[in-house]
Amino acid sequence: MPYPLDAAAVRSWCGLALEALGRERERIDAINVYPVADGDTGTNLYLTLESAARAVEAAFDGHTSAGTAPCLADAIGAMAHGALIGARGNSGTIVAQLLRGMTEVLAAGDGSADALRQALRRAAASTYEAVAHPVEGTVLTVATAAADAAERSAAGAAGAAGADAAEVARAAHEGARTALQATPGQLAVLGRAGVVDAGGCGLVALLGALADALSGEVSATPVAVRADAPLPEAAGCEVADRAAANGRGGPEGPAFEVIYLLEAGDAAVARLRTRLDGLGDSLVVVGGDGLWNVHVHVDDAGAAVEAGIEAGRPYRVRITHFGGVTRAKEPAMTARAVVAVVPGPGLAGLCAEAGATPVAVRPGEPPASGELVQAIRQAHAREVMLLPNDADLRHTAAAAAEQARTEGVRVALIPTRSAVQGIAALAVHEPGRSFDEDVVAMTAAAGATRYAELAVAERQSWTMAGVCQAGDVLGLIDGDVVVIGSDLTRIATAVLDRMLSAGGEMVTLVLGADAPDGLAERLERHVRARHLAVDTVVYEGGQHAAPLLIGVE
Known part of the structure; x- marks a missing residue:
């Protein structure tokens, strides 16, 4: 028996999506070659859905405490909001917008097959609206194909008993799978690598989880990530791909990925889009109702953050240095890097300009150890100096350092208790000297401040x-x-x-x-x-x- 599309189904969807992305994470990371080959799309999608699932559980807990039951609007709204505030990377940000598009339809409380069909169509359209320069052969194409297949399913059922929501979801999933296999012929960089689009692969897993949640028939069939064969017609170069996609692009591409949440009005965000579009590429701005998630690839990370400050109030700023990975299938490893927790966007920009990977936090929302581990991974270094810059984060940072060490990264926890001690430590950081000497110098500088x-x-x-x-x-x-x-x-x-x-x-x-x-x-x-x-x-x-x-x- 199929299950209705209600709050319980959304909760089940989140759980199944996390399981699916957990299984597929490493395989999706391995095929991540567009827009930047930084090998983290699967991880970013998992973390985005993890935030969405936490928000749904919190919604259920809140209603339980009040002695009420959540409705569909409560659950799908929480899922979309959780994805928005926890979105990671280009694909995670787009998926957050896709969920928001679904919410715009399903929040009316109607979980019918027709409502799901309309929600998938609105979701696909909203992703194109969020991306500054849409490119076919990506997750956008897969989302559109899913919506098309859902409409065909509804049309085929017209005049008969009518399709239920589970049938629409299954049709959308199959349509997405088919479209995903065609992506290597639509985007040259995928064809040369012989892989499908990583973001689209994650969306197929997400839609498969939705179909499973509504049908009650859980399938763990892995998503096909390789093209049947490299496509000879997919000629050209990655630089051309990027230039065609964004109207710009150099031989290495922008140096930084900048992501932040932003509290701002619609007019300010419209101006921000224009300014960021002139600074870099891969621009995605999602959200609404005063809260936005901003994602862009730029050479000047400080300018991207400053643009956000002028538009409103940015927080949870994440700046990742690509380290010249755009030509490689796997991220290029550097010898040593610094990861620093900072309490404001200006400090995040300062750290990024100094070559560090900043983890910017909002007051009252300290980073979890998993977030610090992810920042260490994104630094793509064999040796990492971790600066907690807060006495209350010493245990969290120690746990993150220990986890990273089990993954083969040599991590030194510099005992910085304030951002000013972190600045002092960063000022004397010297990757050219031995690891131990660098640890001693940075620790001494922090202690002397x-x-x-x-x-x-x-x-x-x-x-x-x-x-x-x-x-x-x-x-x-x-x-x-x-x-x-x-x-x-x-x-x-x-x-x-x-x-x-x-x-x-x-x-x-x-x-x-x-x-x-x-x-x-x-x-x-x-x-x-x-x-x-x-x-x-x-x-x-x-x-x-x-x-x-x-x-x-």
Whole structure:
């Protein structure tokens, strides 16, 4: 007996999709040659669906606590939202938009076969809308073929008993499988490699899981990832593929992948699309209702992040350096890399420009160890320096380092407790020297940097400096509150004086998103006037948790 398309079916779909992508992850990674051969499409799709599944489970838990049952709109909406906030890579971002397109139809609460047919059509159309320069022979083509097959199924059933949702889903899955096998003849880089499109392969697995959830007949048949034979007509070069797809492209392609969530209005996002389209390629912007997921490949990662800051409020910024992998089927390995957790988009851009792989986090949403492991993998290095930059992340970072070591990566956990210590460690990083010497130098630089931050109290509390009230400005040195007041500039100067009373040669100021105008200039003047021979450097960090971070070396 087929199952109805309801909240329970969506929950089952998520579970089966995770199982399918878990089985296929490595095989999909291995055929990832377009748009960049960075070998992570399967992993990115798995992580995207993992976020979607968590959101669905949270929706069910919330209704259970309230003594109610979730409806289809609740479940499919949670799945789409979870995919949006957890989308990874080009294909993960497109799949998030596909789920959002389905939600636009299914949120009406109708789980009929006709509603599913319309949802698949809307999903396919929405993916084309999200991609700046659509290319055939990719996941977009596979999604369209799935929608076409679903419509044929519904048309064939007209006049008879009518198709149920399970039959429509199965037809969509078969249509997608057929279209996937044709992708090597549509995109030259796939034909030369003799493989199907990796993103399309993931979508076939996803649609197969939907068909299984609705039919109750689970099939573990692997998706065919190889073309029947290399296609001689698929001639040309990858550079031509990229140029045709994006209207630009050089022999190596852009150096960075930049992804972030963005809180912004529609008009600002429209301007952002235009600006990012001029900066790079593989541009995908998905979402709506004030929340967007932005994905682009660029040479200037800082400019891509700055564009997001101008458009609204970016967070969860992820910047990955491709390391010249666009010509290789497998990612090129580098000798050594740095992975750094940072609290703001400005710091993420700064780290990326210095050659590090940043993991930018939002206040109250610390990264899980799995996210740090994924960042280590994306660094494509045999040796990695991991900078947690937060005392509360030491156990999470240690777990990530241990997991990465089991995968053959030599990882050193540099004990940085603040982003300013991370900046100091990154400044002395030297890949040319031995691993152990680099660890010692980076650890010493971090340890020689005292750190402080300014924060705003959220409620009344006892501190080492006395009782604070909600709204008070707190000055913390090495994690302890040392001064409380109402004026941010005065607290900042008091903290600086305390830190510099023990000596120092360099002051680092990292301005938060809410730092008042002119704060840096006032503090620089104060340091020049009160502390001779002390240099000051200022960075726009963009962090929201602390208006100001201070480091003294």
